[in-house]
Amino acid sequence: MAERIFIGVAWPYANGPLHIGHIAGCYLPADIFARYHRARGNDVLMVSGSDQHGTPITVRAEQEGTTPDKVVAKYHAEFVESWRKLGIGFDLYTSTGTQNHTQTVHEMFRSLLEQGYIYKGSQSLPYCPKDARFLPDRYVEGTCPHCRYDGARGDQCDKCGRTLNPIDLVGARCKFCGTTPEIRDSEHYLLKLSAFQDRLLAWVKQQTHWRSNVLNFSTNFIAGGLNDRAITRDIEWGVPVPVPGFEHKRIYVWFEAVCGYLSASKEWSQKKGQPDKWKDYWQNKDCRAYYFIGKDNIPFHTVIWPAMLMGYGGLNLPYDVPANEFLTLETQKISTSRNWAVWLPDYLARYPADPLRYYLSASMPESSDMDFSWREYLRRNNDELVATYGNLAHRILTFTYRNFNGAVPDPGELDASARAILAKADDAFQTVERLLRDCHFKAAIGAVMGLAQDANRYVDETAPWRAIKQDRQAAARALWTSISVISCLKTLMYPFLPFSSQTLHELLGNQGAVESTGWAFHKPAAGQKLAVPTPLFTKLEDSMIEEEVQRLRQVSTAGQK
Numbered sequence: 001m002a003e004r005i006f007i008g009v010a011w012p013y014a015n016g017p018l019h020i021g022h023i024a025g026c027y028l029p030a031d032i033f034a035r036y037h038r039a040r041g042n043d044v045l046m047v048s049g050s051d052q053h054g055t056p057i058t059v060r061a062e063q064e065g066t067t068p069d070k071v072v073a074k075y076h077a078e079f080v081e082s083w084r085k086l087g088i089g090f091d092l093y094t095s096t097g098t099q100n101h102t103q104t105v106h107e108m109f110r111s112l113l114e115q116g117y118i119y120k121g122s123q124s125l126p127y128c129p130k131d132a133r134f135l136p137d138r139y140v141e142g143t144c145p146h147c148r149y150d151g152a153r154g155d156q157c158d159k160c161g162r163t164l165n166p167i168d169l170v171g172a173r174c175k176f177c178g179t180t181p182e183i184r185d186s187e188h189y190l191l192k193l194s195a196f197q198d199r200l201l202a203w204v205k206q207q208t209h210w211r212s213n214v215l216n217f218s219t220n221f222i223a224g225g226l227n228d229r230a231i232t233r234d235i236e237w238g239v240p241v242p243v244p245g246f247e248h249k250r251i252y253v254w255f256e257a258v259c260g261y262l263s264a265s266k267e268w269s270q271k272k273g274q275p276d277k278w279k280d281y282w283q284n285k286d287c288r289a290y291y292f293i294g295k296d297n298i299p300f301h302t303v304i305w306p307a308m309l310m311g312y313g314g315l316n317l318p319y320d321v322p323a324n325e326f327l328t329l330e331t332q333k334i335s336t337s338r339n340w341a342v343w344l345p346d347y348l349a350r351y352p353a354d355p356l357r358y359y360l361s362a363s364m365p366e367s368s369d370m371d372f373s374w375r376e377y378l379r380r381n382n383d384e385l386v387a388t389y390g391n392l393a394h395r396i397l398t399f400t401y402r403n404f405n406g407a408v409p410d411p412g413e414l415d416a417s418a419r420a421i422l423a424k425a426d427d428a429f430q431t432v433e434r435l436l437r438d439c440h441f442k443a444a445i446g447a448v449m450g451l452a453q454d455a456n457r458y459v460d461e462t463a464p465w466r467a468i469k470q471d472r473q474a475a476a477r478a479l480w481t482s483i484s485v486i487s488c489l490k491t492l493m494y495p496f497l498p499f500s501s502q503t504l505h506e507l508l509g510n511q512g513a514v515e516s517t518g519w520a521f522h523k524p525a526a527g528q529k530l531a532v533p534t535p536l537f538t539k540l541e542d543s544m545i546e547e548e549v550q551r552l553r554q555v556s557t558a559g560q561k
């Protein structure tokens with residue numbers, strides 16, 4: 001029976017370009033997971049969208065001397081283009097700027113308000129006398145009271161990940177003018193998180209299948225005591241508060257952005273012409289909901305969103321939240337402000353998607369931070385993609401094409417070594433499937449590459465180019481067997497490397513989309529016509545390492561000006 005899988009992926013702020021850290025953090029793992037499940041024949045809905053609100057956007061607009069709507073329009077279009085080029089296959093990629101989203105957020109807000117889970121209260125908040133304004137979230141910086149990090153912002157500390165209230169900051173200062181804020185009172189709505197403390201703790205404790213970092217962080221966060229949190233802000237950009245008297249305030253970006261998972265599901269249903277279809281994923285108990293996010297987003301997905309869902313009632317809670325750790329770049333922290341990053345549009349303008357997808361899968365920061373370096377990018381491309389996987393396919397397909405009339409030869413009867421490598425391929429299917437289902441992507445791609453290595457060993461041992469001189473049947477058997485394993489690799493690699501798997505699918509003489517052949521080991525029929533062989537990957541010259549590192553430094557100093 002087909003399983004039903006909902007995949008929510010963190011909504012990127014449309015306030016700057018995407019970089020490799022975002023991709024390794026959540027978009028690539030989500031896409032791998034979705035591709036596997038779709039190929040398997042499961043019923044997948046994967047949604048996300050651009051996060052268009054909140055102080056991340058307004059701060060950027062003020063820095064650039066432009067307006068928030070211009071900032072979000074520019075980056076939203078750029079994101080959509082990046083997903084296409086990188087092969088991140090959302091069922092819907094929308095934004096928080098739609099009517100439908102506002103409606104969904106208002107419905108959530110009103111329901112929680114009516115049930116008493118949202119209430120009005122007076123808040124003491126930082127106010128900059130010089131700029132004559134309140135300083136919500138990113139407008140105020142200071143020292144984190146928990147970990148002493150000095151760049152903490154009003155709502156969260158980037159260092160320790162804890163959510164904060166702005167008045168908790170030690171030595172607070174206005175982001176723009178540096179003035180020490182006064183404290184003034186302002187009316188806001190609060191989410192009664194305290195009411196969910198016991199239910200959340202009991203629920204989280206049952207999630208023994210979660211990654212240990214996610215489980216520990218969430219358990220400690222809840223056990224440490226949940227305080228009610230303000231969910232409106234003194235700003236003019238964002239989703240309006242659906243209550244009279246709050247015309248000059250907006251809903252807190254995190255309260256509304258997480259509702260995006262639900263609003264995007266509804267929008268997708270609408271567009272499909274089946275307006276109730278979203279219920280299959282949100283109300284049907286058999287659907288499992290996965291949320292792919294970076295570790296800085298954990299509390300919003302394992303505490304705040306579940307609390308909102310519990311309060312609202314009748315909708316599925318997250319099944320798993322496989323949050324990734326961070327990616328560093330040439331051993332340094334990736335930084336947008338210091339311009340220390342490999343920007344996605346820039347990468348995709350110069351290199352193909354699959355080598356990046358491969359490297360980030362093989363070095364995915366699942367249980368610890370990982371480093372991206374151009375030297376390692378080149379090594380993985382040249383030694384693994386080109387030498388191990390690409391050459392295996394290329395040398396077998398060219399040799400077969402030349403010596404067997406461009407078609408798959410008849411293997412005759414299989415011998416022990418052919419049966420052994422085919423058995424390994426069968427095993428790999430099981431292993432990789434189990435790893436993918438459990439969101440162990442790094443280990444999964446390692447197992448696929450392991451099979452490619454085994455296949456190379458088989459080819460070296462059976463040496464069809466030598467065999468063909470004395471025993472054509474032995475060569476035919478070795479080639480058919482190798483082509484079978486290559487066909488297996490095409491499917492196993494598909495979730496990670498969709499573009500080269502599609503090419504290989506066609507080189508093997510098939511038509512149509514590779515994913516339509518399912519998650520199965522297809523052995524080629526004798527006589528099947530092959531396409532004219534072409535290499536799958538391109539070897540890189542050593543000189544590119546220095547060029548890319550130089551480029552990083554230049555861009556980085558330019559950004560510091």
Ligand code: MF3
Pocket residue numbers: 009010011012013051254256257258260261297300
């Ligand atoms: N915009 C947030 C970030 O970039 C992520 C939002 S995820 C969602 O950190 F839950 F709001 F959807």
Ligand code: ZN
Pocket residue numbers: 144145146147148149152157158159160161162
């Ligand atoms: Zn901190």
